[in-house]
Amino acid sequence: MGYFDSFNDFIHMGGHGFYVWLCYAIVFIGMVSQFVLAKLSAKKNIKLLSQYYRRAAARKKSQANNDS
Amino acid sequence: MWNWFFQLASPKWFYTIARKVTPWLSVLMYSLMLAGLVLGLIFSPADYQQGNTVRIMYIHIPAAYMSMMIYVIMAVAGAIGLVWRMKMAHIVSVSCASIGAMFTALALLTGAIWGKPTWGTYWVWDARLTSELILLFLYLGFMALHSAYDDKKAADKASAVLALVGVVNIPIIHFSVEWWNTLHQGATLSKLEKPSMDTSMLWPLLIMIVAFKLYFVVTLFHKIRGEILLREKQASWVKKLVADSKQ
Numbered sequence: 001m002g003y004f005d006s007f008n009d010f011i012h013m014g015g016h017g018f019y020v021w022l023c024y025a026i027v028f029i030g031m032v033s034q035f036v037l038a039k040l041s042a043k044k045n046i047k048l049l050s051q052y053y054r055r056a057a058a059r060k061k062s063q064a065n066n067d068s
Numbered sequence: 069m070w071n072w073f074f075q076l077a078s079p080k081w082f083y084t085i086a087r088k089v090t091p092w093l094s095v096l097m098y099s100l101m102l103a104g105l106v107l108g109l110i111f112s113p114a115d116y117q118q119g120n121t122v123r124i125m126y127i128h129i130p131a132a133y134m135s136m137m138i139y140v141i142m143a144v145a146g147a148i149g150l151v152w153r154m155k156m157a158h159i160v161s162v163s164c165a166s167i168g169a170m171f172t173a174l175a176l177l178t179g180a181i182w183g184k185p186t187w188g189t190y191w192v193w194d195a196r197l198t199s200e201l202i203l204l205f206l207y208l209g210f211m212a213l214h215s216a217y218d219d220k221k222a223a224d225k226a227s228a229v230l231a232l233v234g235v236v237n238i239p240i241i242h243f244s245v246e247w248w249n250t251l252h253q254g255a256t257l258s259k260l261e262k263p264s265m266d267t268s269m270l271w272p273l274l275i276m277i278v279a280f281k282l283y284f285v286v287t288l289f290h291k292i293r294g295e296i297l298l299r300e301k302q303a304s305w306v307k308k309l310v311a312d313s314k315q
Contacts, residue, residue: 002110010110013120019185023124023178024109027131031283034170038287041294049301049310 077154079296080305086289093289097282104279108272124182126272129256130280132175135203136238138168138284142210143235146228158224159299161231162214163291167284169207176200187251195244196252199237206234220299 004010013020108126115122142164149157179197180190191197210227217223245254256265257273265273300306 003113004110013123014114016119016121016185019121019181020123023127023181026177026181027127027174030170030174034167035283035287035290038167038290038294041291042297045294045297046310046313049297049306050313052301053307053310 077152077156079156079159079300080303082156083293083296086293090286090289093282093286097279097286100275100279100282104272104276108276112269112272113266118186121182121185122269124178125256125269126276128175128178128182129273130277131171131178132200133277134280134284135168135172135175135200136241137281138164138171139203139206139231139238140235142168143228143231146224146231149224150228150232155299158228159292159295160288161228162224163288163295165207165211165214165227167287167291169204169211171280171284172200172204172207176204183251192251194250194252195248196241196250199241199244202237203234203241206230206237210234 011017011021104126108123112123112126114120142161145157145161145164148154149161176197179200183192184190210230213230214223214227217226244250245252297306297309
């Protein structure tokens with residue numbers, strides 16, 4: 001299939017398999033980790049904010065109690 | 069006529085639109101990425117001089133291209149934020165930094181690994197490689213400077229100025245292969261000339277470049293949404309969104 005005669009040929013890349021696959025592995029790891037972190041950031045911040053609002057509300061309440 | 073510009077400046081509007089278009093852009097990105105990989109790794113021929121190491125090109129050139137494009141976007145957004153004091157522009161500028169830094173690191177790493185079998189060395193201190201390394205330091209400096217301030221407004225301003233000053237490095241990277249003697253080859257793609265490459269190699273390269281651009285937009289939109297929530301935490305729509313998401 002394609003340019004290569006066999007799957008072994010494809011992995012071997014005419015003796016340059018190490019360089020080619022190392023490059024693709026590094027790019028894959030970098031792009032996927034960046035993507036996952038970005039995707040989680042909105043979710044993580046929603047969680048962070050819900051805690052922040054709860055604490056802010058609690059602070060307001062205790063302050064109101066102190067004043068009275 | 070300027071309505072869209074002001075709408076774009078509204079974090080709420082941007083958040084809603086980004087959320088709507090991201091899934092569609094993601095599907096397009098995955099398909100193009102898959103097509104580019106299959107064409108580049110399996111169907112394109114080996115180079116008559118370089119052999120199969122030429123396949124590194126399909127990720128090296130897009131990564132290097134993105135590293136420069138993202139920097140320009142980051143600097144222009146920073147400038148808009150400085151001049152018009154637009155909140156969204158600073159959010160875009162700040163969200164660009166880590167993606168751009170990653171692409172710069174990937175361009176340098178894949179270039180070094182490609183250099184070993186073709187040039188016989190991982191690294192030379194020539195103009196192209198050195199100016200690209202400086203680009204990485206500019207990105208890292210931008211991120212470090214921005215995180216050094218407690219006050220977000222001051223951080224936005226300072227890092228936008230740094231980004232603008234660093235823009236001078238972009239034409240240096242681009243023309244380095246013409247201005248100085250270097251091991252690095254000249255531009256492969258040019259808008260004005262006919263490509264010097266066979267179509268069997270040109271197609272996977274062009275597809276990968278578009279796929280990397282889409283990847284950038286999708287990742288940027290995810291980052292921007294996270295950043296908007298944090299910065300707009302006093303806005304009633306964010307409070308409502310957070311309250312609704314808990315149920």
